[in-house]
Amino acid sequence: MDIKSPLPFETSDKAHANLFNRMVNTLVENDNVLSQQIEGITNETLFILKGDQAIQDGSVSGEEYPIGITFMDIGQANDTGYPTRYGFVKNEKISNFRFVQYYYGTGNEAGNYFDSTGIWCRHWWTGSGWTDWHKLSGFLHTNIGTTGKQLLTKAEYQKVLFNRKIKDSHNNFDIKNNRFICPENGMYSVNAGVYIESFQRYANFELSIYLNGIRYKNIAHHRQRPESPSDTGILNTGLYGAANVPANKGDYLEIYIYANYEGDVSRYVSDKSGWFNYFDIMEIGGRNFPRV
Known part of the structure; x- marks a missing residue:
């Protein structure tokens, strides 16, 4: 000029x-x-950190980053501490007490790799270090049904055998063990329902979400005592409910049912379609805050 x-x-x-x-x-x-x-000055020399300047290890202290707005390419096929294996990072740093880092997945959805799409952020503060990654977009959705009938053992809690994938966006449902495995820390909205083949007898049914093998929340409860008991009169029952579940990466969610009833005629989870029997999980938040 x-x-x-x-x-x-x-x-x-x-x-x-x-x-x-x-x-x-x-x-x-x-x-x-x-x-x-x-x-x-060009955009590349001003913003992009390359070579040894690019910090591939996500555990490195925030104080090692330069002041200003910088970009880095993350391209290692291993666990680097970033949310996915491939993506890029934008750093917005004013000081060691005012620093936010954004991670962007590559967006490669070839072969249904939807887990490579998403945006995460975290903060650095000198006194406490890095926060957990907070997911901002790219949330998963899983919807699982059943196949065939399931015998309900009287007066016992037992796992509902969800084993038919209807949708599993990020491939996080373990069909073999009938459980959803959380891919990262966050909040999960869980909806579940079963349709029970029952009769006109006293019965007590409960449906619960289990977190890591321990009952977390009861989401449905039905008790009946017909005036005219019968082991032949049909009185089918649906149990449906929902709850938000905070969980960490690697935690697993399952649905359990309790069935107690009078008489000797067995009860079953029916072989109804996914409109009646479903285990539906939606990721709704990217942090699991500690309990008080």
Whole structure:
């Protein structure tokens, strides 16, 4: 950029004219220096950290990052501490006490790799270090049904055998063990339902979400005592409910049912379709805050 010098100011008052002209010349010189610096800067040299400057290990202290807005490419096929194996990072740092880092997945969904799409962020503060990654987009959705009938053992809690994938966006449902495995820390919305083949007898049914093998929340409860008991009169029952479950990476969620009833005629989870028997999980948040 060519910066032209203005014509000198002339007046009969030489002292004031010289003072004004010196000030103008200083401004022009500063503009020329700034112009040369700007011309030598490109987006790549200003923002992108390459080679040894790119921090591939996500556990490195936030104090190792430069001040300003910087970008880094993350491209290692191993566990680097970033949310996915491939993506890029944007750092926004004012100081060691004001630093937020964003991670962007590659967005490669070839072959249904939807887990490579998403945005995460975390914060650095010198006194406490990195926060957990907080997921902002790219949430998963899983919907699982059943196949065939399932015998309900009287007066016992037993796992509902969800084993038919209807949707499993990020491939996190373990069909063999009838459980959902959480891919990362966060909040999960769980909806579940079963349709029970029952009769006109006293019965007590409960449906619960189990977290890591321990009952976390009871989401449905039905008790019946018909006036005219019968082991042949049909009185089928649906149990449906929902709850939010905070969980960590590697935790697993299952649905359990309790069935107690009078008489000797067995009860079953029916072989109804996914409209009646379902285990539906939606990821709704990217942090699992500690309990009080």
